Amino acid sequence: KQEVTQIPAALSVPEGENLVLNCSFTDSAIYNLQWFRQDPGKGLTSLLLIQSSQREQTSGRLNASLDKSSGRSTLYIAASQPGDSATYLCAVSKGFKTIFGAGTRLFVKA
Amino acid sequence: GAVVSQHPSRVICKSGTSVKIECRSLDFQATTMFWYRQFPKKSLMLMATSNEGSKATYEQGVEKDKFLINHASLTLSTLTVTSAHPEDSSFYICSARGGASDTQYFGPGTRLTVL
Numbered sequence: 221k222q223e224v225t226q227i228p229a230a231l232s233v234p235e236g237e238n239l240v241l242n243c244s245f246t247d248s249a250i251y252n253l254q255w256f257r258q259d260p261g262k263g264l265t266s267l268l269l270i271q272s273s274q275r276e277q278t279s280g281r282l283n284a285s286l287d288k289s290s291g292r293s294t295l296y297i298a299a300s301q302p303g304d305s306a307t308y309l310c311a312v313s314k315g316f317k318t319i320f321g322a323g324t325r326l327f328v329k330a
Numbered sequence: 331g332a333v334v335s336q337h338p339s340r341v342i343c344k345s346g347t348s349v350k351i352e353c354r355s356l357d358f359q360a361t362t363m364f365w366y367r368q369f370p371k372k373s374l375m376l377m378a379t380s381n382e383g384s385k386a387t388y389e390q391g392v393e394k395d396k397f398l399i400n401h402a403s404l405t406l407s408t409l410t411v412t413s414a415h416p417e418d419s420s421f422y423i424c425s426a427r428g429g430a431s432d433t434q435y436f437g438p439g440t441r442l443t444v445l
Contacts, residue, residue: 224373256436263336263423263438264374309373316362316427318434320373 222247226310226321233300234329241295241324243310248288255284255295256309258323264309268295300328333357334426336437343414344445351409351440353424359404360426364434365397368421380407404428414444 223246233239243253252271256264268277268284270293276285283296297304307323333356343349353363362381366374378394380386380401388394396418398410407426411418423439 254434261421261441264436266436269433311374313434316364316379317376318364318425319376320366322373325371 222250222312222314222317222319224310224312224319224321226308226324228324229322230325230327232327232329235300235302237300237328238296238298239300239326241297241308241310241326243293243295243321245291245293245312245319247312247314248291250288250312250314252313253284253286253293254311254313254318255282255293256311258307258309260307267308297326300326302328302330304328334360334424334435334437336422336424336440338440339438340441340443342443342445345415346413349411349414349442351411351422351424351442353407353409353426353437355405355426355428355435358426358429358435360407360428361404362427363401363407364425364427365399365407365409366423366425368423368439374423377409411442414442416444418442419444 225244227242254269255267270277270286281298286293307325309323310321335354337352365377368374377392378386378388386399401407425434425436427434
């Protein structure tokens with residue numbers, strides 16, 4: 221059974237700091253891994269999608285890496301801003317199933 | 331990118347009533363739709379998977395008679411919470427799989443509060 225773990229559960233950083241969010245999964249046989257952002261009371265916003273054959277994806281200040289063999293992914297956020305404050309969810313897909321981690325709640329202080 | 335909508339975005343109902351939530355893929359055909367439930371400060375839990383024109387497949391522990399799912403067309407799936415109770419209060423999110431890249435797209439969610 222696939223399990224997805226995100227560390228840390230919560231993170232508070234000053235504005236401008238670079239930070240790394242971690243995601244690990246137990247079954248390396250995945251089709252893709254996706255990072256989402258969720259603001260309080262809102263739905264999901266897809267940030268980055270990494271196919272199983274890829275090692276990383278970049279979008280603006282965000283960079284996500286994937287190491288399937290070790291069952292790990294990281295989301296790197298450069299030069300964090302208060303507007304980055306949200307919950308970040310990692311999700312792995314295999315077939316029709318997508319399993320989510322519990323998320324990392326990020327707070328960027330101005 | 332592809333858009334998935336949900337309606338309503340927020341609903342408050344009395345205990346014992348039934349509530350229907352709609353999920354629509356606006357610009358692509360979704361052969362498969364998924365329904366998730368999210369408890370406060372928890373992750374999304376898959377409730378069921380539905381394919382157009384067939385019965386939904388429910389995850390273990392999800393009552394199919396409680397949460398009725400209908401996927402009547404390639405652009406619409408509905409989740410009906412029957413005889414709602416306060417413990418059904420939650421955030422429900424749907425997603426639809428399809429489009430050129432066969433990616434899963436998520437709706438904005440529906441906040442259900444049962445009094």
